[in-house]
Amino acid sequence: MDHFLYRDGALYAEDVPISEIAAAVGTPFYVYSTATLLRHFQLFDDALSGTDHLVCYAMKAASNQAILKTLAQAGAGMDVVSGGEYLRAKAAGVPGDKIVFSGVGKTADEIRTALTGGIRQFNVESEPEMEVINAIALELGVVAPITVRVNPDVDAKTHAKIATGKSENKFGIPIARASEVYARAASLPGLDVIGIDVHIGSQLTELEPFEMAYTKVAELTEQLRAEGHNIRRLDLGGGLGIPYTRANDAPPLPVEYGALIKKTLGHLGCEIEIEPGRLIAGNAGLMVSKVIYVKSGEGRDFLILDGAMNDLIRPAMYEAHHDIVAVKEPVPGVEQQPYDIVGPVCESGDTFAKERNMPPLESGDLVAFRSAGAYGAVMSSEYNTRPLIPEVLVHGDQFAVIRERPSFDEIINRDTIPTWL
Ligand SMILES: *Cc1c(COP(=O)(O)O)cnc(C)c1O
Numbered sequence: 570m571d572h573f574l575y576r577d578g579a580l581y582a583e584d585v586p587i588s589e590i591a592a593a594v595g596t597p598f599y600v601y602s603t604a605t606l607l608r609h610f611q612l613f614d615d616a617l618s619g620t621d622h623l624v625c626y627a628m629k630a631a632s633n634q635a636i637l638k639t640l641a642q643a644g645a646g647m648d649v650v651s652g653g654e655y656l657r658a659k660a661a662g663v664p665g666d667k668i669v670f671s672g673v674g675k676t677a678d679e680i681r682t683a684l685t686g687g688i689r690q691f692n693v694e695s696e697p698e699m700e701v702i703n704a705i706a707l708e709l710g711v712v713a714p715i716t717v718r719v720n721p722d723v724d725a726k727t728h729a730k731i732a733t734g735k736s737e738n739k740f741g742i743p744i745a746r747a748s749e750v751y752a753r754a755a756s757l758p759g760l761d762v763i764g765i766d767v768h769i770g771s772q773l774t775e776l777e778p779f780e781m782a783y784t785k786v787a788e789l790t791e792q793l794r795a796e797g798h799n800i801r802r803l804d805l806g807g808g809l810g811i812p813y814t815r816a817n818d819a820p821p822l823p824v825e826y827g828a829l830i831k832k833t834l835g836h837l838g839c840e841i842e843i844e845p846g847r848l849i850a851g852n853a854g855l856m857v858s859k860v861i862y863v864k865s866g867e868g869r870d871f872l873i874l875d876g877a878m879n880d881l882i883r884p885a886m887y888e889a890h891h892d893i894v895a896v897k898e899p900v901p902g903v904e905q906q907p908y909d910i911v912g913p914v915c916e917s918g919d920t921f922a923k924e925r926n927m928p929p930l931e932s933g934d935l936v937a938f939r940s941a942g943a944y945g946a947v948m949s950s951e952y953n954t955r956p957l958i959p960e961v962l963v964h965g966d967q968f969a970v971i972r973e974r975p976s977f978d979e980i981i982n983r984d985t986i987p988t989w990l
Pocket of ligand 1: 625627629648671672768770771772806807808809844845846847848943976
């Protein structure tokens with residue numbers, strides 16, 4: 570459920586007409602709904618009620634300061650995957666003891682930044698990384714809390730580019746080697762080995778892979794405890810999918826996911842952490858774009874938009890589907906027609922949808938890409954010297970620009986000319 574609904578013939582974000590935002594900030598832009606962000610966070614928090622837990626928002630999904638602050642004020646922790654994200658979380662007011670640091674290639678500088686500023690735990694992904702964290706902790710005179718990310722070798726049944734829990738993926742250490750790796754970790758005086766971490770992929774639309782992974786984590790917890798490790802925290806990663814097509818997807822609900830966690834792991838008495846990103850931000854954001862031209866082609870019409878693959882890369886990168894709707898509500902019963910919906914970038918990959926049925930549209934009309942809040946703005950680029958598009962946050966009947974569109978001068982002046990030119 571989200572808060573982007575038609576009202577009086579026009580699409581609204583909460584109580585603000587999309588067309589009003591478009592008039593104020595120009596197109597294309599991203600718009601997020603505060604109520605939707607909070608609702609999704611709350612669903613996870615409620616799903617784990619009765620269990621000692623922390624929901625750490627995977628901020629790589631959408632990392633604007635205003636979004637982080639909205640969620641942090643509701644009690645969310647953050648899952649970060651770079652030193653930059655760590656600093657963003659701190660800047661948004663998240664205390665170090667609510668920040669977990671994931672990622673397969675943390676550098677010494679990033680580790681030092683986190684250990685200096687305070688960290689809830691590092692989710693360690695390799696033995697060399699473990700040695701570096703230990704060395705830096707000793708140098709700083711602190712003890713680094715860690716979990717080890719284990720790779721449970723389960724098939725997440727998702728797109729290959731976002732599956733992470735198979736043995737062929739680069740993530741974590743094979744579960745079969747856990748004993749050895751935990752023994753080594755326990756011998757390092759700069760580390761406090763507190764738990765186990767697992768994250769098997771993104772956009773999972775079934776519970777079964779989670780169940781397989783968490784069952785293995787439960788067995789591993791018992792085994793490591795028997796080997797003398799004080800396993801007290803389980804970080805279960807993110808990955809619960811969202812419905813990208815309104816019509817027919819029905820991924821499991823957070824409450825069902827929470828029940829599965831309790832069923833598979835509840836008996837262990839561990840503190841539970843989860844790291845949802847997509848499900849919190851995905852359906853809380855739209856990308857709004859304007860039709861520049863309607864072009865009649867050979868047997869098809871093209872809707873050429875002012876938004877492009879550099880603004881929303883998911884269709885080009887993952888063959889992802891986004892529902893695209895007209896901002897002016899279609900008259901009931903109006904005959905739809907198929908369009909190829911494309912951006913202006915000089916690549917055939919700059920195609921958002923083929924033969925998509927839409928109400929008749931003309932130049933100047935606004936369209937909204939649904940489910941664009943996660944992995945949208947954060948993956949955008951300035952390819953073709955197209956400025957990063959603004960981000961807007963709506964709260965009830967208010968809205969604010971939370972990232973401005975840069976001017977062309979700002980973009981051009983970021984480059985510097987060597988003295989020999
Ligand atoms: C990407 C990622 C997440 C979030 O995944 P979603 O599918 O957005 O919920 C959580 N944890 C880790 C380690 C990740 O890499």
